Amino acid sequence: MPKPIRIFDTTLRDGTQGEHISFSAEDKFRIAKRLDEFGIHYIEGGWPGSNPKDMAFFEKAKKHTFRHAKVVAFGSTCRAGNSPEEDTNLRALIQVETPAVSVFGKTWLLHVEEALNITPEENLKIISGSVNHLKAHNKEVIYDAEHFFDGYRHDPDYAIRTLLAAECSGADVLVLCDTNGGTLPHEISGIVHEVKKHVSAPIGIHAHNDCELAVANTLAAVQAGANHVQGTVNGYGERCGNANLCSVIPNLQLKMGHHCVSGQNLPQLSTLMKFVGELANLVPDSKQPYVGKSAFAHKGGVHVSAVMKNAATYEHIAPEKVGNRRRVLISDLSGKSNLSYKSEELGFHFDKQSEESTAIVQKLKTLENEGFRYEAAEASFELLVKHMTGQAPDYFDLEGFRVIVEQNAKGESRSEATIKVRVNGQVELSAAEGNGPVHALDAALRRALCEFYPEISAMSLRDYKVRVLNEKKGTGAKVRVLIDSAAGDNGWGTVGVSENIIDASWQALSEGVTYFLMNNSSKPKKIKPINDGKILTS
Structure with a gap:
């Protein structure tokens, strides 16, 4: 039967353990506010005391009123040999003053006996003592049973006893963690079904993606009775990542009929994916289901x-x-x-x-066939069609350009471009320097056209990509250049192809300028020739 599902986001904690992922305290705070607006129920902010950045986040979060979400601090059960009252980790969880805490404990006897080097009974006392101590400080306790599925396969009875130790001490949710990410969906479903026979507390699922099954395993757990789901935006996380909430949420809500977030908020999912990716400084996965650029x-x-x-x-x-x-x-x-x-x-x-x-x-x-691609160059496609149907306006004609690259004995380089264009019968000759030949050519073109089209100053180049099309020809290979241009919030892509990288760049560059002028409904400003109508220079 469809049921409400509590969504627990761990992007700011488990997600940051992924390779290439790093958020500042301000980044984490901005993401937390965005997750709250989207309707996430729990936001795990980090591990208090582990680093200054997480502490700075919790200080910011403490001063902010979240409309929907509960901020969660993460940590472990107390260390072996420590009493809960003296344990620095539990003390830090209490001191950050979050309404909820997520605390993990050992399930797998391999970890209990070899990693912690304690007896199974001592481990159960650590779990119950830690949860009981946190509950005594009025915390909502989300107990993460680490390596639960591996532990259950090794010794089902002991795995269940660890859950009962947490439940009997007051844990509000028991989260079954596929920490190694090696469990299959049918195993998840069967084990969750068995667990529910022994415990009465709500069951959660925390799946890793090492077999590319984190989303499937999460759905299988919910189908078997879990109603608390943990994951990250874009599936960020250690090794191969965590369950991707950008897939989990729409699958649960649109396919399985469960309620995760309001229907009014669900259309924010694609922008949430891009927002988090932007702060992570990672290129969005265009093939990501539901929210990727290529999904539809x-x-x-x-x-x-x-x-x-x-x-x-x-x-x-x-x-x-x-x-x-x-x-x-x-x-x-x-x-x-x-x-x-x-x-x-x-x-x-x-x-x-x-x-x-x-x-x-x-x-x-x-x-x-010649190497042009228009999937990411829609502006070039529009110009092509308009040229072939006689609808394309003519803003300028190229008379010629020259690009010079010099390098001295010290390895210092200099790029200079000279360009001659004709606008309404008038010729403008201009030169400019740049960081490289394409930058110099762009600057020279802008300088040549700005007298006629002052609005061109609002346009900028946002990205420049070069792809070699036939590597076997070495330095004589044909290249494809993609240029992303922008003016304010509007962006567009253009493409050029040639054996000469400067020529390919010019194609994409000039089409980008033409497209901007066309969409701006530009008309050339009349300027008075100097030197009796001879070539103008600047």
């Missing part, structure tokens, strides 16, 4: 034709439910349906039945 992208002409008639033919949900959107890609696999859909999306007319449409499809296939 269609490339084959047959697919697009069907989707235009009924989206359910190739989409398992409406992308808007998770804040994503449908994308139609343009490539050598495209048919007229792709071009028609993309044209309407970009706001210009395209007649599927015209002779021009056949010519455009053939031209696209030819260009793709």
